[in-house]
Amino acid sequence: MSERVPDNRSNSQTKTIQTSSPTTEMGIAPVMDSHQLTPARILQLQSTLGNRAVQGLVQRMRNDSSVIQRAGGAGTATPTGGTAVTPTVPSITPAEQRKLDLEAERDIVVPALAVQALGEVREKVKQETTAYLKTDSKAKGIRESVTNKAIADVKSNIDADVTASANEKADAKKYAAQHAESSGAVGKALVAYAEELTTAKVADDNKTELEKKAKEGFELVVPKTKVALDIQKSKAAEEAKKKMDTYAKTLIKTYSGTSKLEIVRNAEQDNTFINTKVNVGTAGSEEIQKRHSLDGGLAFTAEYEKVYQDVLVAPMKKAALLKLGVGRREFRRSKELNEFRQKLKDSAREQARADIDSDIDTNSLTASKGEMTKQYYAMAAKTKAYASSKVSVDAVMGTEADAIVEKVVPKITTTEGLKQAGKTSAYDIARENAQATDKIKAAAVSGATLKATELLKEKKSEAINDARKLTKGDKEVAGSTPDAAKTAAINTGVKTEVTRDEIGKKAIKESVTADNLSSGFAKLGKLIDISTPNAGDASSFDVELKIPFASASGGGQAYFLFGFGGEAERESDELSVNTQITLGAGFQTFGFDANFRLGLFLEAKGKDTTNVMNLLSYGLYRQVPQSAAEYFWGQGGKSGESTRIEAEKWAMMIEEQDMSGDGSVDVGLLMKIAMEANAGVAEFSAELAYKRLSRYNKEVIAEKGKDAAGVKLPANLRGDSIGKGEIRNVVDAATEIEVKFGKDSVAFGLEGSMVFVRTGDDLRIRELSLEASGTVPSQFGEESGEFTRIASKISAACVGSGKNLIALLKKTANQESDKGKRAVGTALDSGSDALFMGDHFDQIGASLAEKIQGDETVNDTIRSWVTGDEMRSSASETVNKIGLSNALKFALSFEKKWNAAGVGGDWEVALEASQVKSMEVDAEIVKVAVEKSKRLGKIGLASKGGALSGSAEALGHEIA
Numbered sequence: 001m002s003e004r005v006p007d008n009r010s011n012s013q014t015k016t017i018q019t020s021s022p023t024t025e026m027g028i029a030p031v032m033d034s035h036q037l038t039p040a041r042i043l044q045l046q047s048t049l050g051n052r053a054v055q056g057l058v059q060r061m062r063n064d065s066s067v068i069q070r071a072g073g074a075g076t077a078t079p080t081g082g083t084a085v086t087p088t089v090p091s092i093t094p095a096e097q098r099k100l101d102l103e104a105e106r107d108i109v110v111p112a113l114a115v116q117a118l119g120e121v122r123e124k125v126k127q128e129t130t131a132y133l134k135t136d137s138k139a140k141g142i143r144e145s146v147t148n149k150a151i152a153d154v155k156s157n158i159d160a161d162v163t164a165s166a167n168e169k170a171d172a173k174k175y176a177a178q179h180a181e182s183s184g185a186v187g188k189a190l191v192a193y194a195e196e197l198t199t200a201k202v203a204d205d206n207k208t209e210l211e212k213k214a215k216e217g218f219e220l221v222v223p224k225t226k227v228a229l230d231i232q233k234s235k236a237a238e239e240a241k242k243k244m245d246t247y248a249k250t251l252i253k254t255y256s257g258t259s260k261l262e263i264v265r266n267a268e269q270d271n272t273f274i275n276t277k278v279n280v281g282t283a284g285s286e287e288i289q290k291r292h293s294l295d296g297g298l299a300f301t302a303e304y305e306k307v308y309q310d311v312l313v314a315p316m317k318k319a320a321l322l323k324l325g326v327g328r329r330e331f332r333r334s335k336e337l338n339e340f341r342q343k344l345k346d347s348a349r350e351q352a353r354a355d356i357d358s359d360i361d362t363n364s365l366t367a368s369k370g371e372m373t374k375q376y377y378a379m380a381a382k383t384k385a386y387a388s389s390k391v392s393v394d395a396v397m398g399t400e401a402d403a404i405v406e407k408v409v410p411k412i413t414t415t416e417g418l419k420q421a422g423k424t425s426a427y428d429i430a431r432e433n434a435q436a437t438d439k440i441k442a443a444a445v446s447g448a449t450l451k452a453t454e455l456l457k458e459k460k461s462e463a464i465n466d467a468r469k470l471t472k473g474d475k476e477v478a479g480s481t482p483d484a485a486k487t488a489a490i491n492t493g494v495k496t497e498v499t500r501d502e503i504g505k506k507a508i509k510e511s512v513t514a515d516n517l518s519s520g521f522a523k524l525g526k527l528i529d530i531s532t533p534n535a536g537d538a539s540s541f542d543v544e545l546k547i548p549f550a551s552a553s554g555g556g557q558a559y560f561l562f563g564f565g566g567e568a569e570r571e572s573d574e575l576s577v578n579t580q581i582t583l584g585a586g587f588q589t590f591g592f593d594a595n596f597r598l599g600l601f602l603e604a605k606g607k608d609t610t611n612v613m614n615l616l617s618y619g620l621y622r623q624v625p626q627s628a629a630e631y632f633w634g635q636g637g638k639s640g641e642s643t644r645i646e647a648e649k650w651a652m653m654i655e656e657q658d659m660s661g662d663g664s665v666d667v668g669l670l671m672k673i674a675m676e677a678n679a680g681v682a683e684f685s686a687e688l689a690y691k692r693l694s695r696y697n698k699e700v701i702a703e704k705g706k707d708a709a710g711v712k713l714p715a716n717l718r719g720d721s722i723g724k725g726e727i728r729n730v731v732d733a734a735t736e737i738e739v740k741f742g743k744d745s746v747a748f749g750l751e752g753s754m755v756f757v758r759t760g761d762d763l764r765i766r767e768l769s770l771e772a773s774g775t776v777p778s779q780f781g782e783e784s785g786e787f788t789r790i791a792s793k794i795s796a797a798c799v800g801s802g803k804n805l806i807a808l809l810k811k812t813a814n815q816e817s818d819k820g821k822r823a824v825g826t827a828l829d830s831g832s833d834a835l836f837m838g839d840h841f842d843q844i845g846a847s848l849a850e851k852i853q854g855d856e857t858v859n860d861t862i863r864s865w866v867t868g869d870e871m872r873s874s875a876s877e878t879v880n881k882i883g884l885s886n887a888l889k890f891a892l893s894f895e896k897k898w899n900a901a902g903v904g905g906d907w908e909v910a911l912e913a914s915q916v917k918s919m920e921v922d923a924e925i926v927k928v929a930v931e932k933s934k935r936l937g938k939i940g941l942a943s944k945g946g947a948l949s950g951s952a953e954a955l956g957h958e959i960a
Contacts, residue, residue: 098223129194145271150180154284217243311452323467352385355504376653381507386638421451536935556589578603591678591859601670619667668693777887910940
């Protein structure tokens with residue numbers, strides 16, 4: 001049932017109240033609007049304010065009895081038999097209405113704000129927890145665990161590739177951390193863990209408290225009808241949010257703190273609990289595929305082997321060799337090491353000597369030699385092997401060092417390791433730019449080198465100790481001694497190495513093919529081959545050093561004199577060379593010069609330059625004191641024999657090899673008196689010499705090298721027996737006068753030589769030689785007559801060139817061993833002849849002559865003897881002190897020999913024509929003269945062995 005309740009403001013408007021309606025049962029009270037609380041209005045209020053607001057309004061209205069009236073005293077029956085009364089609802093004031101509106105806004109806004117705030121709390125807690133996990137030191141263990149798990153998973157992906165090698169996988173794994181980071185797996189795992197913690201800590205029931213705090217904020221806004229409702233709603237919402245945000249901050253701080261505490265607790269217990277959240281996907285697979293595809297381009301095999309040899313093996317071997325004494329001087333070695341090496345060297349030399357003795361008779365270089373020559377070469381070879389055998393010792397030490405190095409750093413495995421290190425280094429470049437070949441190669445070498453350097457530093461001491469075991473024992477083992485068996489094996493190896501290296505054969509070859517034991521003589525011999533290349537040629541040089549020491553009244557000058565000179569003369573079957581070194585004193589005044597000299601004279605004759613040089617050396621050997629002979633001609637005892645025997649064996653070899661024919665050597669004392677005089681129109685010179693010489697040849701040696709019974713003396717005794725050889729007394733005399741005929745000059749000379757040998761008590765003549773000569777000289781740079789110019793300058797040089805041409809043709813077909821050097825000398829001589837024939841060379845001569853000029857004084861006394869003019873004082877004149885000339889010389893000679901009994905033997909008379917070229921430089925203190933003579937033709941008559949024969953020669957060619 002229902003009843004109408006009239007409205008106080010309008011009778012036409014009524015509202016029916018269902019006293020027993022569902023709405024009433026639900027506790028919803030009537031609510032008035034500005035006129036009347038109708039059912040429609042109640043529904044509107046419910047929609048706007050909510051059921052609870054409307055219910056409260058209605059309840060208040062019911063409790064107010066002053067607003068309940070009955071209309072017309074009538075009532076409506078109720079189901080219970082009562083009467084329903086339609087009350088009169090009082091009007092709502094604007095203030096109340098404003099409050100109701102704000103309350104309704106609160107109930108709408110607060111739940112949404114609470115939900116939003118709860119989400120923000122959770123997000124902020126998650127953010128702070130994540131940041132804590134990523135940055136705080138207390139969470140470092142968790143981060144490391146996650147990172148390590150991610151890297152391990154990347155490496156696992158790399159290992160899963162079945163096509164790649166272990167080394168390739170190792171290189172790819174270098175970048176595992178990079179791939180783990182780029183995959184983001186670490187960050188995702190930390191975020192997931194932070195989210196899990198936040199969800200667990202910030203539960204949904206926190207929303208209730210957030211709503212409560214929001215409502216408290218809403219209630220802070222007092223309803224005011226004077227303020228627009230929207231403004232008050234906004235203000236209330238702001239206050240609600242402030243209140244709620246303040247509380248939310250507390251929640252954030254609280255839950256962030258508890259999350260961090262839990263993180264710390266978990267980290268302290270086990271960091272791996274989070275690893276299940278790590279997921280790297282396929283990270284790393286691409287890296288191993290790239291490494292596998294680039295492997296072929298990283299294999300620089302030759303370079304890796306070179307690094308192994310240069311950076312690792314070479315210095316390690318050097319260190320081992322130094323420990324074995326190779327490359328270290330004796331004073332830097334230990335006593336044990338010196339003893340060790342000395343035993344090896346003694347074994348090597350013993351084996352070399354045995355090999356030499358075994359080979360000397362069959363060696364192609366010595367098989368045809370005489371017995372003494374073989375003995376000498378064997379001795380010389382042993383001397384050379386004394387030093388060279390040490391090479392075999394060092395070679396064995398080198399082999400031992402190689403074995404040590406191979407043991408410490410085996411080539412195959414070590415090179416493979418260097419190759420991997422090189423590939424690893426090169427891959428860093430190749431993975432970025434596979435086309436940068438040069439950079440890739442450089443990186444490969446650098447990586448291998450770095451690895452080799454590390455290995456050297458690590459293993460070098462091990463190699464050194466292995467070497468030490470051979471000489472002292474293991475350094476790491478107390479009381480360790482050298483391995484006797486190993487030492488014996490090395491000693492045997494040294495002997496084997498000496499034979500394998502052919503130390504003996506090489507020493508024999510070196511001894512036989514050497515120019516000469518006296519290298520200075522050998523070099524001089526080469527000059528002789530150039531200066532005196534052909535039969536009939538002769539050359540000489542003289543050097544004089546005058547040192548003034550006193551002046552006499554009237555202009556005289558005394559001086560000390562040092563002289564050094566030599567001559568060489570070649571025939572078709574003989575070469576003769578002599579040299580002299582003299583000291584003396586002299587006096588010169590007014591164009592007159594005289595001096596006396598004393599010195600050493602040495603002359604040898606042989607078939608060629610080598611013979612002559614050896615004989616000159618032999619002559620000196622027999623003259624010097626025994627100690628000097630042993631020092632200069634011995635081998636220092638290195639052959640295994642005494643130095644005296646070594647020296648004497650050399651002498652015996654020279655006797656057998658170089659005195660087998662007519663070879664001989666004279667050596668001894670020289671005394672000479674010389675004088676020169678200038679008479680202006682003529683110049684005089686004369687000298688007288690005495691020589692006391694010891695001659696050595698095969699006859700003398702055969703006679704003196706035996707004992708009284710005729711038995712050959714041993715090497716250590718024969719030197720004293722041979723002694724001074726055959727003593728020869730030689731008297732030489734020579735004089736020359738040069739006369740000027742107008743513009744021409746002619747020189748006449750006479751010289752002779754006599755040799756005396758004492759036989760018993762008698763001093764008998766053995767040899768006599770005389771020579772008279774006439775010379776027409778052409779002095780270049782000075783005016784000369786037509787005859788001189790034609791005869792000396794042109795004709796002599798022209799004929800001399802012809803002889804040289806013939807000599808060159810002969811040498812072309814000749815098989816002489818020294819023909820090369822002699823051919824050079826012939827060519828040089830021809831060149832000088834060509835210069836002499838040209839008139840332009842006069843200018844060169846004049847230019848040379850002007851370089852040095854000096855005073856010359858004419859001896860008036862001697863001039864008066866020649867010319868018959870009265871003596872007058874001649875002033876000194878300035879003349880050239882450089883003389884360059886070409887002369888034509890004619891000589892008539894006689895030679896005769898006697899035997900030891902004084903019976904006359906062979907003799908020869910000959911007429912010769914020669915070209916003589918000379919240069920003289922007189923610098924007053926120093927005087928140098930060089931002369932070259934070349935025989936142009938010869939006619940001779942001789943008696944040999946009682947048979948008379950004649951001979952003729954033209955331009956070096958014998959005429960039958």
